Amino acid sequence: MENSNSYxxxxxxxxxxxxxxxxxxxxxxxxxxxTSSQRATSQDWPPIKPRxxxxxxxxxxxxxxxxxxxxxxxYMEGVPIxxxxxxxxxxxxxxxxxxxxxxxxxxxxxxxxxxxxxVLTYQDKDGDWMMVGDIPWDMFLETVRRLKITRPERC
Amino acid sequence: MNYFxxxxxxxxxxxxxxxxxxxxxxxxxxxxxxIERYSRQNVFIGxxxxxxxxxxxxxxxxxxxxxxxxxxxxxxxxxxxxxxxxFVQPWIEALARSRVGLEELRLKRxxxxxxxxxxxxxxxxxxxxxxxxxxxGFSTDGLASIASNCRHLQDLDLQENEIDDHRGQWLSCFxxxxxxxxxxxxxxxxxxxxxxxxxxxxxxSPNLRSLKLNxxxxxxxxARLMACAPQIVDLGxxxxxxxxxxxxxxxxxAAIRKCTSxxxxxxxxxxxxxxxxxxxxxxxxxxxLNLSYAAEIHGSHLIKLIEHCKKLQRIGDKxxxxxxxxxxxxxxxxxxxxxxxxxxxxxxxxxxLVAISAGCxxxxxxxxxxxxxxxxxxxxxxxxxxxFIRFRLCILEPHKPDHVTSQPLDEGFGAIVQAxxxxxxxxxxxxLTDQVFLYIGMYxxxxxxxxxxxxxxxxxxxxxxxxxxxxxxxLEIRDSPFGDAALLADVNKYETMRSLWxxxxxVTLGGCKRLARKAPWLNVEIINENDNNRMEENGxxxxxxxxxxxxxxxxxxxxxxxxxxVWIL
Numbered sequence: 001m002e003n004s005n006s007y008x009x010x011x012x013x014x015x016x017x018x019x020x021x022x023x024x025x026x027x028x029x030x031x032x033x034x035t036s037s038q039r040a041t042s043q044d045w046p047p048i049k050p051r052x053x054x055x056x057x058x059x060x061x062x063x064x065x066x067x068x069x070x071x072x073x074x075y076m077e078g079v080p081i082x083x084x085x086x087x088x089x090x091x092x093x094x095x096x097x098x099x100x101x102x103x104x105x106x107x108x109x110x111x112x113x114x115x116x117x118x119v120l121t122y123q124d125k126d127g128d129w130m131m132v133g134d135i136p137w138d139m140f141l142e143t144v145r146r147l148k149i150t151r152p153e154r155c
Numbered sequence: 156m157n158y159f160x161x162x163x164x165x166x167x168x169x170x171x172x173x174x175x176x177x178x179x180x181x182x183x184x185x186x187x188x189x190i191e192r193y194s195r196q197n198v199f200i201g202x203x204x205x206x207x208x209x210x211x212x213x214x215x216x217x218x219x220x221x222x223x224x225x226x227x228x229x230x231x232x233x234x235x236x237x238x239x240x241x242f243v244q245p246w247i248e249a250l251a252r253s254r255v256g257l258e259e260l261r262l263k264r265x266x267x268x269x270x271x272x273x274x275x276x277x278x279x280x281x282x283x284x285x286x287x288x289x290x291x292g293f294s295t296d297g298l299a300s301i302a303s304n305c306r307h308l309q310d311l312d313l314q315e316n317e318i319d320d321h322r323g324q325w326l327s328c329f330x331x332x333x334x335x336x337x338x339x340x341x342x343x344x345x346x347x348x349x350x351x352x353x354x355x356x357x358x359x360s361p362n363l364r365s366l367k368l369n370x371x372x373x374x375x376x377x378a379r380l381m382a383c384a385p386q387i388v389d390l391g392x393x394x395x396x397x398x399x400x401x402x403x404x405x406x407x408x409a410a411i412r413k414c415t416s417x418x419x420x421x422x423x424x425x426x427x428x429x430x431x432x433x434x435x436x437x438x439x440x441x442x443x444l445n446l447s448y449a450a451e452i453h454g455s456h457l458i459k460l461i462e463h464c465k466k467l468q469r470i471g472d473k474x475x476x477x478x479x480x481x482x483x484x485x486x487x488x489x490x491x492x493x494x495x496x497x498x499x500x501x502x503x504x505x506x507x508l509v510a511i512s513a514g515c516x517x518x519x520x521x522x523x524x525x526x527x528x529x530x531x532x533x534x535x536x537x538x539x540x541x542x543f544i545r546f547r548l549c550i551l552e553p554h555k556p557d558h559v560t561s562q563p564l565d566e567g568f569g570a571i572v573q574a575x576x577x578x579x580x581x582x583x584x585x586x587l588t589d590q591v592f593l594y595i596g597m598y599x600x601x602x603x604x605x606x607x608x609x610x611x612x613x614x615x616x617x618x619x620x621x622x623x624x625x626x627x628x629x630l631e632i633r634d635s636p637f638g639d640a641a642l643l644a645d646v647n648k649y650e651t652m653r654s655l656w657x658x659x660x661x662v663t664l665g666g667c668k669r670l671a672r673k674a675p676w677l678n679v680e681i682i683n684e685n686d687n688n689r690m691e692e693n694g695x696x697x698x699x700x701x702x703x704x705x706x707x708x709x710x711x712x713x714x715x716x717x718x719x720x721v722w723i724l
Contacts, residue, residue, distance in 0.1 A: 046524060046551050047232045047608070049289070051315055051343070052491060 043136055074147040076104050076118070087144065092137045096120075100149065108149055118149045161186075165194045174199045193217055200224070201628075201653050203241060203265065204678060207711045208249030219258040220284075221250075225265035227656050227705055228606075229631055231289060234658055234703070236684035238718045241265040244274075245716075251278035259284040259310075266290070272297030276304035284310035284338075294319035295344070302328035309362075310338035320346030327352040336360040340367035342391050342422060347371045358383040367391025367422065375403040381410035389443075390414075392422035408433040421445035442484070479514030487520040505532035508548075512539035520545040527558040528585055533567025537574035546571055547582035553609035553634070556586035563587055569594035572602075582606040589616040596623020607632040617641035621648050631656040639666030646673045654707035662704055665697025670706070671724035678713060680705045681722040 075082040083103060090096045093110060100108045100120065109117045110133030120132040124143045132140070132147070168191060171177055181191040197220040200206060211221075225241020243265045250257055257279040267290045275282065282305050295318065301311060302325055326349050329336075336356065341348075348371045357363060357380050365388060368377070372393035381387070411417070417437045421444070488511060490503055503525040509532050511518065519542050528550050556563055564585040572578060572595050579601055583591060587610035595602065596619035603626050611617065617637040620630065621644065630652065638661030649655060664681070671679040682703035713723050 044233045045553070045608075046549055047229075047606075048491065048524075049231050049315060050233065 070141060072144060072146050074100065074103075074149070076106075076149045077151045085147070087141055093133055093140075096132075100147075104149060106149075118151065121148050121150055122146065123148070161190055164190050168194055172197070196220060197259075198222070202707050202709075203243075203246070204714045205653070205707060205709045205711075208246050210711065212249065212253050212255065216253075216255065219256060220261070221246075221257065221259070222261040222263075223265060224263045227631065227654060228264075228629065229633065229656055229658070230264055234633070235705075236682065236720060239682065239721060240714065240716055240718070242716055243267050244271045247271050247274050247278070251275075256281055258282055259286075261286040261288075262290055263288040264290065266292040267297070268292050269294055269297035269300070273300040276300040281307055283307055284312075286310065286312040286314070287316050288314040289316060291317035295321045295323050295325045295346070298341075299323060299325040299328045302326070303330070306330075306333070307335060308333075309335055311336075312338050312340045312365075313343055314340065316343050318344055320344050322346040324349055324352065326356060329356055331359075334359050335362060337362050338365040339363070340365065340391065342367040342369050342393070344369045344371075350376045354379055354383065360384070361386070363387065365389035365419075368393035373403075374407060378403055378406040378410050381407065381414060385410070385413040386416055387414055388416050389419040390417060390421070392420070404433055408436070412436045415440070417441070419443035419445075445489075479510040483515065484517060485511075485515040486517050488515070488518060489522040491522075491524055505529050508532060509535050509539075512536040516540065517542070519543055522547045522549075524549045524551060526551055527555065528564060528567065529557045529559050530562060530564055530567035530570075531557075531559070533564065534570040537570040541574045542577065543571070543575040544577055545580040546575065546578060547580065547606070548584055549582065550585040553584070554586045563590070565590040565594065569598075572598040577601055580604040582608075583610055584608060588612050589619065592616040592619040596620050599624055601626055603627060604629040605631070607635055609634045611635045611637060614638055614641035614644075618644055621645055625651075627651070628653045630654075632658070632660060634659040636661050638662050639669075642666055643670055643673070646670060649674060649677055649706060650708055652708070654705065656703075656705050657701075658703040660704075662701050663697060664699045664701055667701055667704060668697065668724055676708060676710070677706050678709050679724040680717070681724065682720060683722065684720040 070087040071084050072087060073082045074085050085099070085103075087096070090099065097108050097110065097120065104118075107117050108120050110120055110131065121129050122132050122140075123129050123145045125145055127145075129148070135143075164187070168177075168180065171180060174197070177191060177195060181188045192215060195215045195218055198211065198215055198218045199222045200211070201224050203223050203225050223243065223246060225243075226235050226239060229235060230239070241264060243262055251274055258281050260275065260282075261284075267287060272293055275285075277300075285301060285305075285308070293316075298311070298313075298318075301308065329352075337360075339356075339360075348369060350372065353372070354376070357366065363384050363386065366380070366384065367389070368380075368391055370393050372380075377392065381390075411433055414437060418440060420434065420437075420441055490507070503523075505525065505528045508521075508523055508525070508528075511521075512535065516539070518540050521543065522545075525548070528548065557567070564583075565588055568581075568583055568587070568591045572581070578599055581595070581599065581602060581604070583606070589612045592611060592615075595605070599605075602624045605620060605624070605627065607630075614637055616635070617632070618641050620627070621641070627648075633656075637657065642657070642662050643666060667679055667681060671677065681701050682705060683701075717723055
């Protein structure tokens, strides 16, 4: 049974749900070991109502300073010169993709590779390259270090 | 009793108000069943899919108050996808068609539309009270219909709903001649409020007892409102943003001082801490203080506020030791995680819980989020407070053991259920084995609702609970290794319960199918939002694990309003 993340519209169906000891980082930097069938996303754990969750989140944001920008480097595979992007200006994956597609003048998507579209990947704070879109947006903001747009597969 | 005329028996029945008791008297004999039916005023339906409006009306043709609950509890935590169900429209349509004189409607976790509210407002001449808790699907336009059309409205109580705020003029829709308002709670509205309309409304509502404002009501407006409504008993403060306005602070203080009936305080969504002192004059009378959303208030201000509140019975806060030493009358406590990351001196640990249990002997309900816990602490708490009715403990990190001994917390929770003979609601967390469920099954004889997350080892755990807890009504389980064997062991048990929720457990599609076959009086729902019916089309193997299972007893069969991602077996 696929363990798709229901909160991301671009969740990859290739997430391997049988790997043991998958480490999950909650967006609030709480790490705990968990097995594949027992994971909590930052949207449904801990069990507090959405309104309270939002209040706590905005408090944290305020403590950090609303105007903290989140500039990261973006590269297109095959193009040596990269761009810089402030992720804090986007509300979610959709707006990010839209902006990137405009910036690089090509269509960029998350999810499965296919021949037509560029696929967006990111380097997380462990240094690993991952598919964008699997985790909730705010978790992504905590962990992303740089972005890379991969070339479409060629015949 | 049977020698008395019906009217006398009916008069006696008037004193029987609890739903359970009314149900009991209806079972005594046919005559009592009939009298009870026609005299029933308040109907409570815990699951809107367990019955339908037609059958409700056939059984109770004369009721005045209806309570309906829709989505399962875990919907509060985003575990139930949007569109699952719980629509109130068919209920309101059916009630409107009938001749029932509805006066009160209380809805929880239901989908309410503007159309529903409009129909409600036009269909019941004597409609008095609307209470919506955790509902969604409507906008301020719906509120405008209620305000415009319900001439005898007393209560409009909106608690934690998702309301589309069109920034309209719903408050001005209350006619100038309308003066019967008793409760007005719109704390969950996000948009701006027409302050002039609000002030005029409050000024012409001499019976106003409970007023809960939203973010958009600033300090100076609050001061004016309080001046108009010194009789207020329950106040929800909105926003306090303007710290510089000391004149408003003084005006507020003067107005608050006149509110000698004030007993309950909540809100403080964006409170300027030093304005809290405006409330000090009334603190000694407060029995309920809910600071859940007061994320801005820290340490000393909070402590000062609490120190003034000697009569507290209900509180949600952070200054626990202060609470323990000053609030001897405390009965209910909610401690929310101020910082989900934890650590530092705002951390909430087992020490706070022990302090509370030692200092507040009347404590009977607790919802406690914390970083860590120990068995020793729980055993102490159980000894100090054997009167718990509700005990909900949420250790933020799943599977976390006793942080001193590294043992599971089985013994700690075991002590709680053993000592608290009246325990009706329990939520467990931390590292737990099947053993804790053995204790629960053995000792928690009055338990009606149990929430389990990331706990247990084998099917035995769930079986201990199902076999032991005779009064179980709602069982909700997530991320625990219980499977088909436990699910199918005693199918008839589910007839005695309202519902069972299992998500990210080990139950399989085959198991669920077998259950549905064995128990046709159950609705067995598989919620699978990502597949949208692909489960059926692809001919899923019986061994496939089910992500979300929700089953409930019903007398009206499969519901007709299920979305595509819900598969009813």
